[in-house]
Amino acid sequence: MHTITVLEDTSAEILLGFVEKEISQYQTKYIMLSFQDQVTDYTRKILVEEIKKHFDIFVVLQSGIPRHKQRIEEYFSYGVHGLYFNPSISSYSKKQVEIMTFATDLFALGWVFAASQNDKSIIEDLLPLKIIPIPAEDDDNLIDFIKSHKYFGKISPNLKSIPLLDRKRADYSLADKIKMKMLLETMNFRQKLMVKRIDESFGSSGL
Amino acid sequence: MKSKVYIDRRPLATLFLLEYKNAILLLISFATFLIFISSDNIPSGMSQQAYQALIIFLFANFLWVTNIIPLAITSLMVMGLLATFNVLGEAQVYSFFGNKAVFFIIGAFIISAGVSSSGLNKRISYYILSRFGDRPHKLVLSVFFLAASLSHIMPEHAVAAMLFPILMSISKRLELKSSSILGKYMFFALAWGSVLGGVVTFLGGARNPLAIGILEESTGTTIGFLEWIITVAPPIYLIMIMVAFYLSKKVSASTRDTEVLKEMFSEGGGRVSKISLKEIKALIILVGTIYLWIFESARFGIANIALISAALFFVLNVTNWEDAKKEINWGAIMMYGGAIALGKALVETGLLDYINQNYIANMSFSILGFMIVVLYLxxxxxxxVSNAAVVVMLLPVVMKTAMALNLPPVLAVYLVAIPSGLAFMLPMSSPPNAIAYSSGFIKSGEAFRIGLVLNIVSVAIVALFALTYWRLLGIY
Structure with missing residues (x-):
């Protein structure tokens, strides 16, 4: 599975084509999006909405670690289900950890991921913070280590195939599909309840 | 559309309840309605149809008060329920849309559209404000009396909506801050003038024709256009004089120089061109219509005059259907058909007789006590609650109570319809208030306090006239 990078001029139609190709090629139940800086928040939101409108799929946003917590709220407002922090650094600063922890409060449990640089000490640090560490490349031993960790069971999304961690093609039974659909709709509903537009709030005041 | 977002972090259960409170309330009320309407536990002496009419009436009142579905939709649903449960025959229920009050209201909306399209109302407003607005207190009083006068011939919300942008331009030109005394009382004058003026005729608010529609359907009697004005105008004009004194006194504290307004109304954007043929035609139709309503309504009928007058605006090419369509409040018209049907159902099924015999007849009301209770309620x-909904909820019961006290039902119409239009306190209580609030000059706490006093004083004055003047007129 690849990360789909959305450029400033990427149309919804092209993006949907990419997503469709990913789904048919990898039978995946999640896709990872990355936005070029020039893409506006409004466009990001519209594109994520389009994907969710056409496919029953979890959308994970890949990003660096923003400087401000408010940016995490903006990511959440796009309608993505999860966040994957993949900064090109070898260790996380205290401030970065704080920002990532903030994301775990906002997103559903088990849907905040962070690059572990295949470093067991980082993995040990991230899991208690409810962040799922992601190895840099397929490393079965490391994945087993993560999955067998005492904290992993408490935070892992209860899915047959864990997003980003299980990269091999999985066969889904009808029960798996129903479970996924329920989880997906629950997360969408949670998001719908939590994300408020300021003008809506003003309008509801009756003025 | 692009807009800022924020994340609401309250517990999901709270968010769910807030988001779906209307749906939850609606489900619960529907379930409760179904339980009660299908219950066999009918009070002794009450017919099944009367019982079902009562349940539908309570259900409709709940929906009108909570406003969880649009008022018009509640009314349409009421018609469906009355017919489904055979409270009234299907043909009879739907025939209430043929009530002449409904057609009078349609005509009045089109006349309002015609006046607006011609630009006559704007010309009058500009003329008054430029001529009399050179001192703060004169400006506020001009706004007040202008709004009140226009609300005699146009729906009050249309008057407030028309004057609002003009007043906003004035406040901008005078560089008024949100704490400005002049700004605050200018917009209070807009709201209060529109509200008070709207009570005096049938044209200011559709609730008055609705009340007369219910009266006609229930008793066969009616109230003429002139009769209404003669009865209602004196107490309302006295209230207006008192409000004018109050506004004048409050604004005297403002030292703002409003001379600059004369310039504003003679400059490019604000300048009004010479009077057009359309405006002359609109004025002639309007004057003719009002003359016929006042002096010939017994002969021609107010609804007929309204519809012919409305047609004249098209015949003489003053307005077009596109403009008229925007002015007609179809929601209000939908609401009135159902409201009149419900009022009729309460009478025809014997429900009001039952309530009267079992409850009201046992109460020892004095005439004064009865008036005070009804007026304040x-x-x-x-x-x-919507002005019109108040009429629908109270009038059938109050008419029956009045008759039990040997008072004419016409008195009940005045006692319910007049105060139902006098909403001063809250932004949601009437459209002119909401429009004035949106200016940003009015603080809700202050509006609430002054509005409360105005409500009490207004009702006291109406009660005083009811006890003296109305008796002289021979209303009861």
Whole structure:
């Protein structure tokens, strides 16, 4: 599975084509999006909405670690289900950890991921913070280590195939599909309840 | 559309309840309605149809008060329920849309559209404000009397909506801050003038024709256009004089120089061109219509005059259907058909007789006590509920109570309809208030306090006239 990078001029139609190709090629139940800086928040939101409108799929946003917590709220407002922090650094600063922890409060449990640089000490640090560490490349031993960790069971999304961690093609039974659909709709509903537009709030005041 | 977002972090259960409170309330009320309407536990002496009419009436009142579905939709649903449960025959229920009050209201909306399209109302407003607005207190009083006068011939919300942008330009030109005394009382004058003026005729608010529609359907009697004005105008004009004194006194503290307004109304954007043929035609139709309503309504009927007058605006090419369509409040018209049907159902099924015999007849009301209770109930109910809904909820019962006290049902119409239009306190209680609030000059706490006093004083004055003047007129 690849990360789909959305450029400033990427149309919804092209993006949907990419997503469709990913789904048919990898039978995946999640896709990872990355936005070029020039893409506006409004466009990001519209594109994520389009994907969710056409496919029953979890959308994970890949990003660096923003400087401000408010940016995490903006990511959440796009309608993505999860966040994957993949900064090109070898260790996380205290401030970065704080920002990532903030994301775990906002997103559903088990849907905040962070690059572990295949470093067991980082993995040990991230899991208690409810962040799922992601190895840099397929490393079965490391994945087993993560999955067998005492904290992993408490935070892992209860899915047959864990997003980003299980990269091999999985066969889904009808029960798996129903479970996924329920989880997906629950997360969408949670998001719908939590994300408020300021003008809506003003309008509801009756003025 | 692009807009800022924020994340609401309250517990999901709270968010769910807030998001779906209307749906939850609607489900619960529907379930409760179905349980009661299908119950066999009918009070002794009450017919099944009367019982079902009562349940539908309570259900409709709940929906009108909570406003969880649009008022018009509640009314349409009421018609469906009355017919489904055979409270009234299907043909009879739907025939209430043929009530002449409904057609009078349609005509009045089109006349309002015609006046607006011609630009006559704007010309009058500009003329008055430029001529009399050179001192702060004169400006505020001009706004007040202008709004009140226009609300005699146009729906009050249309008057407030028309004057609002003009007043906003004035406040911008005078560089008024949100704490400005002049700004605050200018917009209070807009709201209060529109509200008070709207009570005096049938044209200011559709609730008055609705009340007469219910009266006609229930008793066969009616109230003429001139008769209404003669009865209602004196107490309302006295209230207006008192409000004018109050506004004048409050604004005297403002030292703002409003001379600059004369320039504003003679400059490019604000300048009004020479009077057009359309405006002359609109003026002639309007004057003719009002003349016929006042002096010939017994002969021609007010609804017929309204519809012919409305047609004249098209015949003489003053307005077009596109403009008229925008002015006609179809929601209000939908609401009135159902409201009149419900009022009729309460009478025809014998429900009101039952309530009267079992409850009201046992109460020892004095005429004064009856008036005070009805007036205050109506005026405070209208603060939270649509003006027209107050009429529908109270009038059938109050008419029956009046008759039990050997008072004419016509008196009940005045006692309910007048205060139902006098909503001063809250922004949601009437459209002119909401429009004035949106200016940003009015603080809700202050509006609430002054509005409360105005409500009490207004009702006291109406009660005083009811006890003296109305008796002289021979109303009861």
């Amino acid at each position: 109506s005026v405070f109910l209208t603060e939270g």
